[in-house]
Amino acid sequence: MSRNLKPEEIKTYEDRTDLKFLPSKFAADAVVFVVPKDSPKESISMEEISDGLLSDNKEFIFDGTNSSNLNFVAEKLNKEPKSLKFSIIPGNQKIIEELGKYPDKIGVIGLNTFSRPYDKTSEKLREMVKVLPVKYKGKLYNADFEGLRTMEYPFTRVLYFLINEGNFNIANGFIRFSCTHLGQKIVQKEGLQPYNVYKREVQMR
Numbered sequence: 001m002s003r004n005l006k007p008e009e010i011k012t013y014e015d016r017t018d019l020k021f022l023p024s025k026f027a028a029d030a031v032v033f034v035v036p037k038d039s040p041k042e043s044i045s046m047e048e049i050s051d052g053l054l055s056d057n058k059e060f061i062f063d064g065t066n067s068s069n070l071n072f073v074a075e076k077l078n079k080e081p082k083s084l085k086f087s088i089i090p091g092n093q094k095i096i097e098e099l100g101k102y103p104d105k106i107g108v109i110g111l112n113t114f115s116r117p118y119d120k121t122s123e124k125l126r127e128m129v130k131v132l133p134v135k136y137k138g139k140l141y142n143a144d145f146e147g148l149r150t151m152e153y154p155f156t157r158v159l160y161f162l163i164n165e166g167n168f169n170i171a172n173g174f175i176r177f178s179c180t181h182l183g184q185k186i187v188q189k190e191g192l193q194p195y196n197v198y199k200r201e202v203q204m205r
């Protein structure tokens with residue numbers, strides 16, 4: 001899961017599974033705001049985002065009317081998704097590829113769309129846009145590993161697992177592995193911020 005459940009959804013989950021709602025957090029991702037590389041824009045404020053999503057100019061581009069990115073941004077701004085005004089290009093990758101056609105627009109995508117460090121497609125997409133730092137309460141926050149690790153970047157979202165079995169079967173085993181040192185290295189290789197940061201210790205003799 002990449003969004004918080006509503007109280008009624010938590011109740012439904014607990015009623016249907018006979019389990020307590022105990023999310024297993026394993027990684028952090030983010031929703032980011034991107035512009036073409038040659039755009040003069042260098043940052044964006046929370047006020048600009050909030051005001052822009054109520055403007056008839058529809059300057060923000062999302063990947064759909066009911067996308068997880070749209071719902072997440074709406075939740076962070078304490079707004080209903082249906083009250084927001086925006087443009088649509090289906091698919092996060094398509095937004096990046098076509099953003100150059102709309103120099104006055106701002107793309108809203110999931111960071112994991114192009115954060116895989118060793119992926120050729122991700123490298124190509126990263127070269128096409130720049131990620132805008134978000135200004136919040138007078139300070140700029142970047143959607144980099146540090147911003148996600150401390151969760152200071154305002155649009156950081158925690159990824160977590162939910163299970164529907166109460167015993168130690170495959171699901172619980174997979175979750176346990178995902179939170180180990182090796183599992184967290186895989187998370188990082190996939191371009192996500194590990195949720196469990198392990199200390200590196202070097203013994204000198």
